[in-house]
Amino acid sequence: MGKIVSLQVMRGIAALFVVMFHYSGFLGQGSVYQNVYHSLFSWGIVGVDIFFVISGFIMIYTTHNKKHGITTAKKFFANRLLRVLPVYYFGLLVAFAVGGAMSLFHYPEKLTNLISALTFTVYRNDITPHYIDDGGLYNIRWTLNYELYFYVVFSLCLFFRYRALALATWGVLAIIVVPSLAGFTPTLSMQGYAWHNPWFGFLTNPIILEFLIGVFFAYLYIGVTKQVVAKEIKFIFALLAICMLLYLGFRMFMGTLFALYIPTTLLIGIVIFSLCISDSLISKYIPRFLEVLGDISYSLYLLHSLVGIFVFKKLGKLHDGDLYRVFVVIVALTLSVIAAYYSHKYVEIKFVNFLKRKLGLIRTRPLPGNPVGTETAQP
Secondary structure (H helix, E strand, C coil), X not given: CCCCHHHHHHHHHHHHHHHHHHHHHHHCCCCCCHHHHHHHHHHHHHHHHHHHHHHHHHHHXXXXXXXXXXXXXXXXXXXXXXXXXXXXXXXXXXXXXXXXXXXXXXXXXXXXXXXXXXXXXXXXXXXXXXXXXXCCCCHHHHHHXXXXXXXXXXXXXXXXXXXXXXXXXXXXXXXXXXXXXXXXXXXXXXXXXXXXXXXXXXXXXXXHHHHHHHHHHHHHHHHHHCCCCCHHHXXXXXXXXXXXXXXXXXXXXXXXXCCCCHHHHHHHHHHHHHHHHCHHHHHHHCCHHHHHHHHCHHHHHHXXXXXXXXXXXXXXXCCCCHHHHHHHXXXXXXXXXXXXXXXXXXXXXXXXXXXXXXXXXXXXXXXXXXXXXXXXXXX
């Protein structure tokens, strides 16, 4: 199976949603248009829902024809770690420098947060579904904790022939059975369960359903595309995707689209499924820059907050006024995209492929711009 261009574009759009969600706070500072900015960008965190659904989809899409067993599981997990960790730690190093570096060691709560960032551990049971200090150092990392959790679980499921059943079993045990045995009433709320230990809250939070929704639509897509899909059917799904996107846009405009919310995630899953079915029809009309945006989306997601903090500190207080703040945000967004582009090129591709060659995971140099093991829609 080849690359699904529209899926990659969705990743780029999801990253932009998150960027503008975070940058909207600067736009609204003391502005008479604060409510306008809130209406325009407060829903941007829905980009996280899109990322999680796509992640679940991609895991199945890229491994469904792989044999079960330890070899597949080890290779998958190694590729995933090399996919996420180099850029993550590069961003963390930058965040450490921007955040005051050595001064962090003088404050116990900041040191705890730094250790959490280094080790992907959770420590707050009063901030859900993050389970870390959402105002602390490199707080964007909370989603990476869930990504790594899913990678571990999925790697274990690759030991089994019927991995769909294994994944479903994990979901039922984590979200329903274990909390019920502890005396909790099952819930789909991302607030999760009120465990005293944050690890229990993290491991049983219903947000993991977002990955499983992606898994479901991936299996549905694979099942449908085993047969030749007529052009008319693809056209119908393209129309469905457009209608769903218009509906979601209307909900965003009306302020009734809720992020980190399972009904919203199901709608996102339908959109992604429809786009994938009709990809061969619509991909030819997708501008190249949107595809590139999808390629750099991971670096953009990790680095935009750091770039924003730097730009807002340096330029934010030089002048006042709404137009000036818009200008500063445009500067921050532009620099974030540039930083993400070079991070993708030199860290995600060149450095990661260097590591893979050293570890024996690849034997030949991949084609430029097509890193082996990247989280794109390709086998």
